[in-house]
Amino acid sequence: MSSLIFSPWGSAKLLSAPSPTQQGEPAGSPGGAPGASEGGSRCDWCEQLAEQGHRRDCGHHVCEGCERDSSRAGILSCLQCLEDQEKQLLNDLDRQVHHQQLGTVEEGESLAAPSHRRLVVEVVQGPQEAPGRLDQRLDEVEAQQKTLQNIVTVLSREMGRREGARGSANRGSANVLGEAMARILYLEEKVAKQDTLLALKDVMISNLGARVEALEQTSYNGQFLWRLPDVGRKMQQALSRQTPAVYSPPFYTGRYGYKLCLKVYLNGDGTGAGTHISLFLVLMRGEYDFWLKWPFHLKVTFTLLDQVGEHHVSSSFRPSAASSSFQRPVSKCNIASGIPEFFPLCQLHAPGATYIHEDTLAFEAVIGDTNL
Template sequence: MPGFAVKRKGGRIEPKYLCTICALLLCEPKQTPCGHRYCQSCVEDLARSGRRRCRARDCGEDIRLQDVYPDKAIEREILSIAIFCSNVEDGCKWEGIVRHLMAHLSECDFEKITCINAGQGCKVLICRKNLANHLQSDCEYRPVTCQWCQETTPHKEHKDHRQTCPVAPVQCDWCGKKGLTRAQIQEHQQPETGDCPKMKIACSFEHMGCKEKMEKRQLAEHLKKSVQNHLNMTKTYIVNFYSNFEHHRQQEVESRENMRILLPRLEKDIKDVDGKIAEIESKLSGEQASGAASSGGNKTLENRIEQERARVEELRRKIAAWETRVGTFEGIVAVLNREIEKCSSQMEAYERQRRQDREIIETLERKVRSLERIIALKDVALAEQDLRIQTLEMTSYDGVLTWKIADFTRKRHDAITGKTASFYSPCFFTSRTGYKMCARIYLNGDGMGKGTHVSLFFVVMRGHYDGLLRWPFRQKVSFMLVDQNNRENVTDAFRPDPTSSSFQRPTSDMNIASGCPLFVPLSQLDSSSHGYVRDDTMFLKIIVDTSDL
């Protein structure tokens, strides 16, 4: 971090204690071969920038990182300087030496810190004393749990979620029915299978020609009043159904009438031809008897006779063909008439059966939907019971919390990248009616331990029995990082400062965390000689002394 932006108690800070780059009180001072001093972070920034020349006004020498060394003498002097808190202008009254500044800043109520929801998108820098109120009321990214589906969303998105939550209760716009979820309302208003009594539906005789639409509860009354109309529509539908058959039948009737008119004419023509043939044959017989006819005349008569006979045979064949067709068409017409009558009877039977089936299906569907709603309510109740049981199983009431942190690698990576800098443990109690507490851990450190240590803090939470307890909280708190190889646990402990707001009776869900920003070095976690992390799991113990409660 850059230098300390503080004011010296009793005078100005001497220039030798100021960083050449940031002009603030040196933090982890480093000295260059040319004699100038820099904060460690400022030297690192200078190296990364590529311009490695001394920034002193009268110098400009090249700086090599390997030639830069810690200035312990100046550091000791700086750590002993009496100063005011860097937040003195914001109202902090703390006074002390630089050595104790970082410890103070880790719990200073006026220190500007990032919101714990920074990983979700909150960019607010806020005084530590105002953080609880910010998290409770102002943070747009504070987690809000949906009261219906229990899904957690950022506060800024919660309003949109409420408009789309499938489990949210809504009221039917048509019938005013309440107690349905948004998913159930869609089924309730489904035209074919819904049970909304005021839903507009088409008449069941729509395919017969009825154009009426009405509320579902009015359908029975409509059917009762429109029996005659529906019968007429059904009759029209049936007539149209076999109109093509009737058209063909009419064509055949007309053909049959034409044939009845044509047949007498053909018969008359045949009789005329037969008479002519008989007359010719009579003449031939007379001529043959008298012997007066010539051979040429005989041939002419014979030819005429053959022609007339051929004509007669042709007429007979046509008559036979027409009679055959008439008989066939009469049979077809009779069959069609029988089929039409049969279809009409079947359609009436099918319509009666369809109405009965529809009533049965609607009754069963209503029963199924009722059972589905009951099952859904049971599932919600079971889920709530499971969550309550899990919470009870993880809660201790003897002042000792054994905290299992699984999936350690991913959570540490999230802390390094800033996605989730910290997270809280399950709550625990000193007794059934005692103090309610939890722990908060930064796997990549916080404050003076950021990037080098794991920071572990203790949090006093608001409980149901706070009015019966002694305040401020005074119990000794011990932290323990468990060595899973059973060799060397890491322990630390502290007694609460009764003047700190962290240990007063909570006025919000939880107080400001307080504890150990330098609990354990990050390098020690990866040590092969210890088992602080095994199978990607870490175990912590938080022990609260309950001997005097």
């Protein structure tokens, strides 16, 4: 009589995989007693390198993530062992079908997989009973395959959930970083605007200071006293033609009168070039020109003041009604007009002369009758 004898794991109860001493160590796993594995081992389930893991009784290495996921899913068996068993079942089934077709199998014949040497097929029963046992074995294989599929489905769902949570965390971090960068750019733009406003304020303060200084030197009665400092340097600039002329601050013949200023050539101009100080009057465009009488007709008197003694020198002239210098200004100022040979340079530097005092010259301009 002949019969088919199968290994015990062919029943409803799953059989653990053979130990490393029986079938050899799994690929990528060092041998040894079960317990915590060394850093850098490869997980036999997910095939990823893991800093920390666990070596199961079967000899397979499992990382902490896979161990935790299988515990949540209620899976106690080793997934690698189940996969190996499924492959072996299919191989053994193919061999049994093949031997049944041949009609006999030698007792003690070695099967293809060395890890399942306990699964020995003996032909002790006739071909009439073999098909029933074969159908039973097929049902068991299908049941185990369904179990494996369920386990894979649960693990896939758990891995998907973990990946989704990780992606959400990454997106959250990206959003926070984007908001921080936008805030930084906004603050930088605001600081740049504040810097621009501060620069404009500095310019306004400077202009305001210049206007205050000019107002302090401005007169509104037709009499103007002008102290010209740093004469030595300005003389050198006039000789080198670097700055041949110097302008005075503006003054007025009255509160609503003509706006004027003085222009002096320290080394002379025109007929007085190189020999005399030349002093001119400049008619400027004013705020109240619209109601003043034109052309300008008031007498002009210039005086070089002796700052120590009383040897003042004065010269006067009357404007020419035909001269363009005394018409109503259409630009910022008209062409200067005055006295080219106002004061000889030789007398200015003569011994005992005190017109230059503390490197300063003093001029006076008196504009004739300002009763309009």
